[in-house]
Amino acid sequence: MEIEVLQYAFMRRALLAALLIGLTAxxxxxxxxxxxxxxxxxxxxxxxxxxxxxxxVTSTTPVLTALAAAVVGAVVVELIRVKGRTSGDVALAVLFYGGIAGGVVIVSQAPPGTTVNLDAYLFGAITTTTAGDLRVFAVLSLVVLAVTLGLGRYLFAVSNDEEYALASGLPVLRLNLLLAVVTSVTVVVSMRVVGLLLISALMVIPIATAQLVTRSFRSTVVLATLLGTAAAVSGVGASYYADTPSGGTIVLIAIAAFLVVAVGAALRDHLRRSTPTPDADA
Amino acid sequence: MTEAAAPAVVELRRADIGYEGRPVVAGLDLRIDAGEVIGLLGPNGSGKSTLVRGLLGLAPILGGSVSLFGVDRHRFKDWARVGYVPQRQTVVGGIPSTVREVVASGQLTSVRPFRRPRAAERAAVVDAIEAVGLADKAKAAMATLSGGQQRRVLIARALASAPDLLVLDEPTAGVDSANQVALAATLAGLAERGTTILLITHELGPAEPLVTRTLVLRAGRLVHDGPASEAPDEHDDDWHHHHGDHPDPGPALGLEGPCT
Structure with missing residues (x-):
């Protein structure tokens, strides 16, 4: 059986990139x-x-310069978070808007003749993943999964109760920096297919969906990874057939799944409350 | 037992502990030996929490010295020997987690990265959950537990590394009397096995029979240090703060093990 989308090399690359995003984000x-x-x-x-x-502007591979910027940004954000509690969100806002403003202004200085499709970077596109990008994404994804799986128990402890982790003698600052760096690496893995403005959606929405029906951390991670992978891969496929930007398509699919599960969970809770005690009014 | 033979579990010498260079606890001398069960009392702001945070490395030591098991706190590495039950309620994070998962996060200094926990480590988690009487809730989501049960999970988390010193900061605040009794039973079992316990509290409640020594802090200084029976009368002094009625002391504690 021939599947049309797999006939094109660019689609095979986009689908593989989507798979990596679904696993890591x-x-x-x-x-x-x-x-x-x-x-x-x-x-x-x-x-x-x-x-x-x-x-x-410098004709360097954008994936690598994006990686450098995101890693530096992640470390700065984490250090700001550790240092100042009160002005932290303002400092973050400066960094974030500075990032996008700097991007727009610097791009405008690109040498004449350079065609810049900013939309593809912001919202994702299926045609932009190069073979070189895919190799970089594969290596970065392995790094991300090595950290999140290998050090998962430590990251859980620090994320669950930072003060307790500190009192247990864990290297909390180093673990936080590591998580920040891994987050920025994931951002870069996602930049081609999902786009820089929509990346966060795949880090958050599958988790939000999964936790509606799970009660353990581990099952939340497993289910969210399945949901994220399904949304990313099917979104890339749908983007091809519907001729829509891939990032937006993936995120809408993830949100649709969230809504379906949220309604399902609400119905389940309602039924659970009303079935065992038929005379109860609730 | 002479002082030279066994290092103190906790030893402070003229210790100043505080924040941003300002000591909250000033010039404190204190020695706690193995097997003691200490009730640390005092009004809000007297420095009780700051004192234990100084022991645990959460507050800076501004002067003097603090040592744990004979090792200066700044060089102390063996944190698995110290169990900590924080006052703050932070156990319910943004993601569902089970009792077992939260308790397992208490033994990380003994579990190596990039490896699955060994059978003995998993067994220690099960034992810790049993010690607080929540064996039937091991797979339950934290969010489904009552406040008192969540507090007991935090104690199990502190027990998961089999500590020699257990530090509890207000473990009974806002906990109903049934859970206070369960908690006291857990502490009784630990004290029996020789665990040194440092219990910060406003009221000893059902744990009172276990306490071998009472310390009272006021304005960062030790104003009472003596056997539990000599603790200042609760109603004589302004250090006493009520959180509702005095709880029923409950049944005799100590030998019957954890109850729920």
Whole structure:
């Protein structure tokens, strides 16, 4: 059986990139949501745009310059978070809007003749993943999964109760920096297919969906990874047939899944409350 | 037992502990030996929490010295020997987690990264959950537990590394009397096995029979240090704060093990 989308090399690359995103984004996002830092990926996407712009202007691979910018941004964000409690969100806002403003301004300085499709970077596209990108994404995804799986128990402890982790003698600052760096790496893995403005959605929405029906951390991670992978891969496929931007399509599919599960969970809770005691009014 | 033979579990010498260079606890001398069960009392703001946070490395030591098991706190590495039950309620994070998962996060200094926990480590988690009488809730989501049960999970988390010193900061605040009795039974079992316990509290409640020594802090200084029976009368002094009625002391504690 021939599947039309697999005939094209660019689609095979986009689908593989989607698979990597689906595996990595929720496995990082679960720790961000647990610490109520769900939007940090969004901010790092903004910062990565400056890196993309630098890459375009200097004719360097944008994926690598985005990686450098996002990692620096992640470390700065984490240090700000540790240092100042009160002005932290303002400092983050400066960094995030500085990231996107810097990106737009630097891109405008690109040498004449350079065609820059900023939309593809911001909202994702299925045609832009190069073979070189895919190799970089594969290596980065392995790094992300090695950290989130290998050090998962430590990241859980730090995310669940930072003060307790500190009192247990864990290297909390180093673990936090590591999580921040891994988040920025995930941002870069997602930048081609999902886009820098929508990356955070795949770190957060599959987690939000999974936790509606799970009661353990581990099952939340497993289910969110399945949901994220399904949304990313089917979104890329749908984007091809419907001729829509892939990032937006993936995110809408993820949100649709969230709504279906949320309604289902609400119905289940309602039935549970009303069935065992038929005379109860609730 | 002479002082030279066994290092103190906790030893403070003229210790100043505080924040941003300002000591909350000033010039404190204190020695706690193995097997003691200490009730640390005092009004809000007297420095009780700051004192234990200084022991645990959560508050800076501004002067003097603090040592744990004979090792200066700044060089102390063996944190599995110290169990900590924080006052703050932070056990319900943004993601569902089971009792077992939260308790297992208490033994990380003994579990190596990139490896699955060994059978003995998993067994220690089961034992810790049993010690607080929540064996039937091991797979339950934290969010479905009552406040008192969640507090007991935090104690199990502190027990998961089999500590020699257990530090509890207000473990009974806002906990109903049934859970206070369960908690006291857990502590009794630990004390029996020789665990040194440092219990910060406003009221000893059902744990009172276990306490071998009472310390009272006021404005960062030790104003009472003596056997539990000599603790200042609760109603004589302004350090006493009520959280509702005095709880019923409950049944005799100590030998019957954990109850729920």
């Amino acid at each position: 929720p496995s990082v996002g679960v720790y961000l949501v647990q610490r109520r830092l769900a939007l940090i990926g969004d901010g790092l996407g903004h910062v990565a745009l400056t890196g993309v712009a630098v890459g375009l």
